[in-house]
Amino acid sequence: MLLKKVYTLVFIRNDTKILLGWKKRGFGVNQWNGFGGKLEPNETIQEAAVRELKEECCLSVKTADLRNIGHLEFTFEDDPVMMDVRVFSTNMYEGVPKETEEMCPKWFDLDRIPFDDMWPDDKFWFPYMLKNKLFYAKFHYKGFDTILHYNIEELESMEDFYAKKST
Numbered sequence: 240m241l242l243k244k245v246y247t248l249v250f251i252r253n254d255t256k257i258l259l260g261w262k263k264r265g266f267g268v269n270q271w272n273g274f275g276g277k278l279e280p281n282e283t284i285q286e287a288a289v290r291e292l293k294e295e296c297c298l299s300v301k302t303a304d305l306r307n308i309g310h311l312e313f314t315f316e317d318d319p320v321m322m323d324v325r326v327f328s329t330n331m332y333e334g335v336p337k338e339t340e341e342m343c344p345k346w347f348d349l350d351r352i353p354f355d356d357m358w359p360d361d362k363f364w365f366p367y368m369l370k371n372k373l374f375y376a377k378f379h380y381k382g383f384d385t386i387l388h389y390n391i392e393e394l395e396s397m398e399d400f401y402a403k404k405s406t
């Protein structure tokens with residue numbers, strides 16, 4: 240049986256640039272990614288997304304300004320835990336990105352995303368995000384470098400997707 244752990248992943252972007260963070264420790268260390276992490280007890284997914292963004296790069300966003308743009312599921316060979324990742328995006332934020340103990344933030348042009356130094360799955364679903372399409376993708380890994388199989392689909396609505404998922 241698969242155990243599910245919920246994570247957030249937040250991208251700050253405008254029409255030409257996206258903010259990524261260089262992960263300095265822990266899961267996904269030494270790679271660029273969005274900002275996020277595990278849910279703490281008694282917080283909503285949106286609250287967790289806001290908290291992690293603040294903790295990791297010192298930017299403030301309002302929960303209402305976060306758009307849920309996709310859902311990712313990661314499984315790893317011989318690991319019973321499925322990572323269930325809610326992806327958010329916004330261009331509304333306050334503050335200036337600052338380096339923290341966990342992440343070093345940097346703006347990238349949308350046509351210069353450093354996929355070679357990111358999770359291998361990112362190159363598959365980033366194109367959906369960059370074209371403002373909603374997506375649902377699943378990736379099954381062997382170790383952390385090899386994707387054994389994956390599936391990705393465009394969604395019409397995240398609300399409909401989650402409504403169907405919970406039935």
Ligand SMILES: CNc1ncnc2c1ncn2[C@@H]1O[C@H](COP(=O)(O)OP(=O)(O)OP(=O)(O)O)[C@@H](O)[C@H]1O
Binds near residue numbers: 246273274313
């Ligand atoms: C496997 N392919 C993947 N592709 C893209 N993104 C991935 C990912 N796998 C995990 N992620 C994201 O990486 C962050 C990890 O968070 P992580 O540091 O473990 O969480 P948290 O900050 O709570 O941990 P601490 O216990 O405080 O270190 C979190 O945003 C999560 O969505």
